[in-house]
Amino acid sequence: MSKAERLGFSPERLKRIDAFLEEKYVGPGRLPCAQFVLARGGEVVHQTLLGQQDPERGVPLAEDTVFRIYSMTKPVTSVALMQLVEEGKIALDDPVHRYIPAWKDLGVFSAGVNPVFATTPPERPMQVVDLLRHTSGLTYGFQNRTNVDAAYRKLKLEAMHGEHDLESMIDMLSRVPLEFSPGEAWNYSVATDVVGYLVQTVAGKPLDVALRERIFEPLGMVDTGFFVRDDQRNRFAACYDAVLGGKMKLQDDPQKSPYLAPPKLLSGGGGLVGTAADYMRFANMLLNRGELDGARILAPKTVDLMASNHLPGGADLTEMSRSLFSESTNAGVGFGLGFAVVFDPPQTLIPCSLGEFYWGGAASTAFWVDPLEDITAVFMTQLLPSSTYPIRRELRTLVYSALMETNG
Structure with missing residues (x-):
């Protein structure tokens, strides 16, 4: 019996994953590379390695290729905050202005353009839980939807390799109104960067140090951080923009990338680089309800709380989302404390x-x-934007079509 069969999968059907990714995406040049790691009960069932980490120089993809993980940073930062909740240093229903006094009188947009806005008072103060579940009233500049996100773009609030640091980002946000009253809607936003600021403030250490000491070192995530170390440079992937006609254009050359030096802005919402193996360790810790290989990161009940739908009234994202962009499909999906949750x-x-x-x-x-099927999966590639192809839905279909022994 093969390992895949022992773990409840059809080996023949798992082969479809590689064939699909090669024929539809990597072979035709729609993606530069594709690494997919599937595990059950912490054991790797299947791994796909296709394409090149640096097509411009003909460098093949490797198991230890280093990728920009962007918003997969968010669950990591959220876990760090929940560690501080467990320690009694911060609470989910705390008003955010307790930790950021300048935000105490933050109003809700009613009219105007940057820097002159008319605002109304929020229905209630923003709470820490609003930041974790994206109901804070904050936004992202790339939404291109309102006068508020236009102000974000003008201020270059999200520039990880720009002029400002986390403290100045928080200061600039104090001068821009909220898009809506906290708890009123769901909007993908810089909220997790604010979570990173809270981690830094409450833990009393820079965010990179807090994440390293609290998560990366205990879990053995040896290749994850806010920049590419000298010893990782030959493993760093190129990143591409999708262009018309299913083609790609180089967006960030791995030999000239700003990621080769520490960023000024430690972005808890999108700043990390790492490997598939590292993120699989993080995912398996969550699957095990907070523990991996003897390292206890969170208590089981804390992980259960994070993985519950926290949208007000038990709503799903179709009912609450004002976002034109997110990493999530919406129907039947809520949002927990750091990630989407299927309910x-x-x-x-x-x-x-x-x-x-x-x-x-x-x-x-x-x-x-x-958790029901004891499955974790990590997919790595480097193509912006993530909305270009429905690859995430396709991978789920391929995986569960190969799962022969189910728990529910």
Whole structure:
């Protein structure tokens, strides 16, 4: 019996994953590379390695290639905050202005353009939980939807390799109104960068140090951080923009990238680089409800809390989202404390499990954790934007089509 069969998968059907990725994406040049790692019970069932980490120089993809993981940073930063919640140093219902006093009188946009806005008072103060579940009233400049996100773009709030650091980002946000009253809607936003600031403030250490000491070192995530170290440079992938006609244009050359030096802005929402193996360790820690190989990161009940739908009234994202962009499909999906959560599987129209949670990054990376089936999966590539292809849904379908022995 093969390992795949022992773990409940059809080896023949798992082969479809590689064939699909090669024929549809890597072979035709729609993606530069594709690394997919699937595990059950922490054991790797299947790994795909296709394409090149640096097509311009003909460098093949390797198991230890280093990728920009963008918004897959968010669950990591959220876990760090929940560690501080466990320690009694911060609470989910705390007003954010307790830690950022300048935000105490932050109003809700009613009219105007940057820097002159008319505002109204929010219905209630922003709470820490609003930051974790994206109901804070903050936004992203790339939404291109309102006068508020236009102000974000003008201020270059999201520039990780720009002029400002985390403290100045928080200061600039104090001068821009909220898009809506906290708790009123869901909007993908810089909220997790603010979570990173809270981690830094409450832990009393820079965010990179806090994440390293609290998460990366205990879990053995040896290749994850906010920049590419000298010893990682030959493993760093090129990143591409999707252009018309299913083609790619180089967006960030790995030999000239700003990621080769420490950034000024430590972005808890999108700043990390890392490997598939590292992120699989993080995912398996979550699958194991907070522990991996003897390293206890969170208590089981804390992970359960994170992986529950926290949208007000038990709503799904179709009911609450104002975002024109997210890493999530919406029907049957809520949002927990750092990632999307499936609470009504039939509504998603794809094979999945009740309680499955997941997220992805701007360069088309993704991960998911399925506690019911004991499955973790990590997908790495480097193509912006993540909305270019429906690859995340396709991978789920391929995986669950190969799963022969189910738990529910």
